[in-house]
Amino acid sequence: MKSRFITFEGIDGAGKSSQIAAVVALIESRGIHVVQTREPGGTPLGEKLRELLLHEPMHLETEAMLMFAARREHLAALIEPSLAAGKWVVSDRFTDATYAYQVGGRGLDEARFAALEQWVHPHLQPDLTLIFDLDPAVAARRLAGTGVAPDRFEREKTDFFERVRSAYLRRAAADPQRVRVIDAIQTPDEIRLQVEAVVGEACFR
Ligand SMILES: Nc1ncnc2c1ncn2[C@@H]1O[C@H](COP(=O)(O)OP(=O)(O)O)[C@@H](O)[C@H]1O
Numbered sequence: 001m002k003s004r005f006i007t008f009e010g011i012d013g014a015g016k017s018s019q020i021a022a023v024v025a026l027i028e029s030r031g032i033h034v035v036q037t038r039e040p041g042g043t044p045l046g047e048k049l050r051e052l053l054l055h056e057p058m059h060l061e062t063e064a065m066l067m068f069a070a071r072r073e074h075l076a077a078l079i080e081p082s083l084a085a086g087k088w089v090v091s092d093r094f095t096d097a098t099y100a101y102q103v104g105g106r107g108l109d110e111a112r113f114a115a116l117e118q119w120v121h122p123h124l125q126p127d128l129t130l131i132f133d134l135d136p137a138v139a140a141r142r143l144a145g146t147g148v149a150p151d152r153f154e155r156e157k158t159d160f161f162e163r164v165r166s167a168y169l170r171r172a173a174a175d176p177q178r179v180r181v182i183d184a185i186q187t188p189d190e191i192r193l194q195v196e197a198v199v200g201e202a203c204f205r
């Protein structure tokens with residue numbers, strides 16, 4: 001079976017991390033080798049960049065370029081070799097997050113990102129992207145309930161996450177074949193069923 005690249009997206013607190021393990025288990029139950037990873041991060045250098053991106057104050061364009069720098073390393077060191085070896089790759093975030101957060105949330109110029117995307121991964125797009133869609137007020141309540149100190153992104157206000165959410169929904173509308181929207185207001189079990197149905201239909205049909 002052809003290797004697949006599956007990405008999970010959504011505003012902070014939408015519940016995607018909680019569902020990734022279930023998808024990895026579903027794929028592995030078919031005897032397929034899965035590499036689970038995340039952005040920013042996924043490599044030793046990428047994890048160092050993640051630490052800076054989540055906690056260090058910086059210019060918004062520095063943030064944007066570090067996201068792509070971490071992604072370049074991630075592609076070269078992990079994503080591309082894994083796919084070439086026939087493994088499936090499941091990533092917690094990829095380039096849709098940059099369009100949602102840096103373009104939608106931060107308001108940077110989209111045209112610049114098309115150029116960076118073309119530079120960093122001209123021939124690769126995820127086969128399937130699941131966007132966890134949730135009202136930012138609900139997501140904020142979920143995050144507050146974790147008791148974990150918020151990072152640079154999680155400290156943003158509701159209107160920032162409204163813009164991120166809208167940008168994600170525009171990505172889904174522009175490419176409905178690749179990008180599927182998961183209604184993340186439901187219970188974890190209901191969401192898992194939705195996610196498994198989408199992955200099953202897109203990847204195992
Ligand atoms: N469907 C859900 N309903 C209620 N709470 C949820 C749901 N999914 C996740 N949570 C909780 O919300 C918090 C954020 O979930 P998480 O999966 O870490 O979100 P994300 O990775 O999208 O930021 C966690 O405390 C998690 O237990």
Ligand SMILES: Cc1cn([C@H]2C[C@H](O)[C@@H](COP(=O)(O)OP(=O)(O)O)O2)c(=O)[nH]c1=O
Pocket residue numbers: 012013017038039040067092093094095097098099101102153154
């Ligand atoms: C990949 C990526 C992430 N981000 C942000 C979104 C998240 O707030 C943060 C880290 O994502 P995430 O791994 O979802 O954090 P957590 O596990 O704590 O929920 O990085 C961007 O702004 N642009 C990007 O291109």
